[in-house]
Amino acid sequence: MLGLNYKLRELENLGREIHVGLIGCGQMGRGMISQIENMKGMRVVATADLHTTLIEQAYMKAGINKQSIVLTTQLEEAEKAIEQGKVVGTVYSELVTSLPSVDVIVDATGVPNLGAEIAWKAILNKKHIVMLNVEADVTVGPLLKQMADASGVIYTGSAGDEPGAVMELYDFADAIGFEIIALGKGKNNPLNHEANPSTAEVEAKLKGASPKMIASFQDGTKTMVEMNAVANATGFLPDVAGMHGPSGTVGELPSLFQLKEQGGILDGKGIVDYVNGVAPGVFAIISSDKEEVHHEMNYLKMGDGPNYVLYRPYHLTSLETPLSVARAYFHKEATIAPWKGLQAETVAVAKKDLQPGDHLDGIGGYTVYGKLLSYNEASTGSALPIGLVDPNVVVTRPVRKGEIITFDAIEQKKESMIWKLRSIQMQSTDNKSVKNEFVKLKSILV
Template sequence: MLNINTGLRKLDESGEKINVGLIGVGQMGRGIVTQVFKMKGMNIPIIANRSVDRAKAAFQSAGVDCKDIYVTNTVSEAENAVKSGKYVVTEDFEVVTKVLPVDVVIEATGVPEIGAHTALKSIYNGKHIVMLNVETDVTVGPLLKRMADSAGIVYTVSAGDEPGAIKELYDFADAVGFKVIAVGKGKNNPVNRDVTPDTMRQKAEEKRINPRMLTSFVDATNTMIELTAVSNALGFVPSQRGLIGPKAALKDLPKLFSLKAQGGILDRYEVVDYVLGIAPGVFVIVTSDHPVIKETMAYVSMGEGPNYVLFRPYHLVCIETPLSAARAFLYGEPTIAPVGVFWLQPPF
C-alpha cells in the first residue's frame, strides 16, 4: 500500500477523483461510504441497495445533503445525475456496473450469488471490482479472476479483512527475501459448532449485527472461508482438515508453527491456520538459516530463530476497503486474488 496516499493526493490536486460504485450498505457498506468521504482523490457517487432509505441514510451520514440525493433505477438518469454532481441511490445493482463515470465497483453484500453477478457485470462493463464479499471469492473467485484478467480488469478481494491483511504481510516478508512457512489469523472466541442463528440472536442484537453473521464467527465458518481465500491466493494448504486452531500467545508462535519433529504442530510447511488468543491480528511465520540475518533478527528483538513471527495487530475492515479500489485504479494491482486455474472441464 506504499505511496497510495501520494497517488490519491495527486489526483485530488488535479481535480480528479476515483469514482467508486458501491453495492450494499449494511454495517460494512455504510463504513465504506463514510471513509471515502474523508479521503482525498476518491468519491462514491452511486450506491445500490435493496432499501433506498438505508442507502440515502448512508450518504447523509457522510455529509451529503438530502436535496443532492437522486433516486433512480435507470442507467441514463443515473449517469446524468452523477455528471451533474448528484449522489445516486438505486435498487438495481446492474445500474452501478453500467454507469460510465464509475471506475471501480465495491461489492459489500456478503451474498455469494449477488457478488458473482455484480463481479460479472462489472467485468463486462470495464469496471475494476473489489470484493468485500469473501464468500463469493471462495466460491467462484478463480473463474472471475480469469475473466477479469482476460478483460484487462482488476479483480481483487478487499484490504482490511483478514485475507487482505495477511497477503500484505506475506508480500512484505516475501519481498525482503524471507521464506514464509505459515500464515494465519487470530480468532477471538473458542469454536462452538452447535450455535445457530436462533441461539445467537440476543447477542447479535446487542452487537447490532446479523445473527447468521455472528453464528458464522462463533462456529468458525467465517474463519474457514477467509483462510480458504488465503490458500487460493498463496497456494498454501490447510494445516489439516478443519485446521488446528491452537490457543497460544504471540511469542510462542515461531516454535508452535514448526514441524512436529522440531517440537511444533505441523506436518508440513506452507500452511494456513488460526490461533485463539491473538485476535484481531494476523501473522506470518518466516524462517532464515543465514547467520547474519539471524544475528540481525536477534538484535531487533525478534528472537533467536530460525523461525520468526511477523504480526499485524489489527485489521480495519471497511475503513481499509477503499485502498483496494485505489490500488486497482492507480496501479492495476489486486490486494489479494486467487492464483489457481478454474477448469471448465476436468483436466483428465
Template sequence: MLGLNRRLKALAAEGGLIRVGLIGAGQMGRGLISQIEGMSGMKVVATADIFPENAKQAYAKAGVSPSLVKETGDREQADKAIAAGQVIVTDQAEMIAHLDQVDVIVDATGIPDVGAQIAWQAIMSKKHIVMLNVEADVTVGPLLHKLASSAGVVYTGSAGDEPGAVMELYDFADALGFEVVALGKGKNNPLNLAANPDSAREEAQLKGASPKMLASFQDGTKTMVEMTAVANATGFLPDVPGMHGPKAKLAELPTLFSLQEHGGLLKQKQIVDYVDGVAPGVFAIITTDKPEVHAEMKYLKMGNGPHYVLYRPYHLTSLETPLTIARAFFDRQPTIAPYHGLTAETVAVAKQSLAAGEALDGIGGFTAYGRIVSAEEKQKQNALPIGLIGPHVRLKRSVEQGAIITYDDIEFTDQPFIVTLRELLDRGM
C-alpha cells in the same frame, strides 16, 4: 500502500476523481462511504441496496447533504446526476456496472450468489471489482480472476479484510526472501460448531449485527473461508482439515508453527491456520537459512529463532477498502487474488443430522458449517463447496451430524448464477 495519499491528492488537484459504485449499504458499506468522504480524489458516487433508504442514511451519516442525493433506477438519469455532482441511490444493483460515471465497483453484500453476479457484471462492463465477499471468491474467484485479466481489469479482495491483511504480510516477507512457514489469523470467539441464528441472536442484537453473520463467525465458517482465500492466493494448504486452531499467545506462535519433529504442530510447511488468542490480528511465521539474518533478527528483538512472527494487531475491514480501490485504479494491481486457483476449498459439513428432502439454508444458518480442506481432498470426497448452499439445495438422502455433505447427497432445485459459474470453473474454463 506507500504514496497513495500523495497520488490521490494530486489527482484531486488536477480535477480528477476515482468514482466508486457500491453494492450493499450494510455495516461494511456504511463505513466505506464515510471513510471515503474524508479522503481526497475518491467518492462513492452510486450506491445500490435492496432498501434504498439504507443507502440514503449511509450518505447522511457520512455528512452528504440530502440535496445531493438522487434516487433513480434509470441509467441515463444516474449518469447525468453524477456528472452534475450528485450521488445516486438505487435498488437496481445491476445498473451500477453499466454507469459510464463509475470506475470501480465494490461488492459489500456478503451473499455468495449476489457477489458472483456483481463481479461478472463489473468485468463484462470492463470495470475493476473489489470483493468484500470472500464467500463468493473462494467459490468462483479463480474463474472471475481469469476473466478480469482477459478483460484488462482488476479482480481483487480488499485491504482490511483479514485475507488482504495476511497477504500484505506474505508479500512483504516473500519479497525480502524469507521462507514463509505459516500464515494465519486470530479468531475473535471460541469455536462453536453448533452456532446458529437463534443461539447468536441476543449477542447479535447487542452488537447491531445480523444473527446469521455472527453465527458464521462463531461456527468457524468465516475463518475457514478467509484462510481458503489466503491458500488460493499463496498456494499454501491447511495442515489438517479444519486447521489446528490452537489457543495460544503471540509469543508462542513461532514454536507452535514449526514441524512436529522440532516440537511444533505441523506436518508440513507452507500452511494456513488460525489461533484463538491473538485476535483481531493476522500473522506470518518466517525463517531463513542465512546465519547473518538470524543474528540481525535476534538483535532486533524478534526472538531467538529459528522461527519468527510478523504480526499485525488490527485490520480495519471496509475502512481500508479505499486503498485497494486506489491501487486497482492507479496501478491495475489487486491486493489479493486467487493466483494459484483452487488450492483449498471450504466444504459444507452437516451442523445437525439432516433428513432426505430437507433444504439447506445459507451460511451461518441451521444446517451446515464450513471446513477448509485441500482441493485434492475436496475432489476425492466430491464435497459440496459451502458457497453453493442455500434453499436451492435439497438433500436426496440423510446426512449424519458432522459428515461432509457431498454432491451425491444433494440436488439443485434451482440454478443460481454462482452454481453456473462454478460448473464452468470445474470444467476448466
C-alpha cells in the same frame, strides 16, 4: 500501499476523482462510504441496496445532505445526477455496475450468489471489481480472475479484510527472502459449530450486525473461508482438515508453528491456520537459513529463532477497502487474488442431522458450517463447496450431524449464477482458453 495518498491528492488537484459503485449497504458498506468521504480523489457516487433508507442514512451520516442524494432506477437520471456532483441510491445492482461514470465496483453483499453475479457484470462492463465477499471468491474467484484478465480489468480481494491483511505480511516477507512457514489469523470468539441466527441474535443486536453474519463467525465458517482465500492466493494449504486452531499468545506462535520433530504442531511447512487468543490480528511465521539473518533478528528483539512472528494487530475491514480501489485504479494491481487457482476448498458440513427433503439455508444458517480442506481432498471426496449452498439445494439422503455433505447427497432445484460459473470454472482449467470461455459466458449469461 505506499504513495497512494499522494496519487489521490494529485488526482483531486486535477479536478478528478475515482468514482466508486457500492453494492450492499450493510455495516461494511456504510463504514466504507463514510471513510471515503474523508479521502482525497475518491467518492462513492452510487450505491445499491434493497433498502434505500439505509443508503440515505449512510450518505447523510457521511456528511452528505439529503438534497444531494438521488434515488432512482433510471440510468440516464443516475448518470446526470453524478455529473452534477450528487450521489445515487438504487435498488438495482445492475444500474450501478452499468453506470458509464463508475470506475470501480465494490461488492459488500456477503452473499455468494449475488457476489458472483455482481463481479461478472462489473467485468462485462469493463470495471475493476473489489470483493468484500470472500465466500464468492473462494468458490468462483479463479474463473472471475481469468475473465477480468481477459477483459483488461482488475479482480481483487480487499485490503483490511483478513486475507488482504495476511497478504501484506506474505508479500513483505517473500520480497526480502524469508522462508514463510505459516500464515494465519486470530479468531475472535470460541468455535461453536452449532451457532445459528437464533443463538447469535443477542450479540448481533449489540453489534448492529446480521445474526447470520455473527453465526458464520462463531461456527468457524468465516475463518475457514478467509484462510481459503489465502491458500488460493499463495498455494499454502491447511496442515490438517479444518486447520489446527490452537490457542496461544503472539509470543508463543513461533514455537507453536514448528514441525512436530522440533516440538511444534506442524506436519509440514507452507500452511494456513488460525489461533484462538491473538484476535483481531493476522500473522506470518518466518525463518531463514542464514546465520547472519538470525543474528540480526535476535539483535532486533524478534526472538531467539529459528522461527519468528510478523504480527499485524489490527485489520480495519471496509475502512481499508479504498486502498484496494485506488491500487486497482492507479496501478492495475490486485491486493489479493486467487493467483494459484483452487488450492483449498471450504466444504459444507451438517450442523444437525439432515433428512431427505431438507433445504440447506446457507452460510451462517441452521443447517451447515464450513470446513477447510485441500482442494485435492475435497474433490476426491466430491464434497459440496460452502459457497454453492443456498435454499434451492435440497438434501436427497440422510446426512448425519458432522458429516461432510457431498454432491450425491443433494439436488439443486433451481440453477443460480454461482452454480453456472462454478460449472464453467471446472471445465476451464487451461489459461489458453480464457478468451473462448469469456465469449461463452457472454452468450450464456447476457
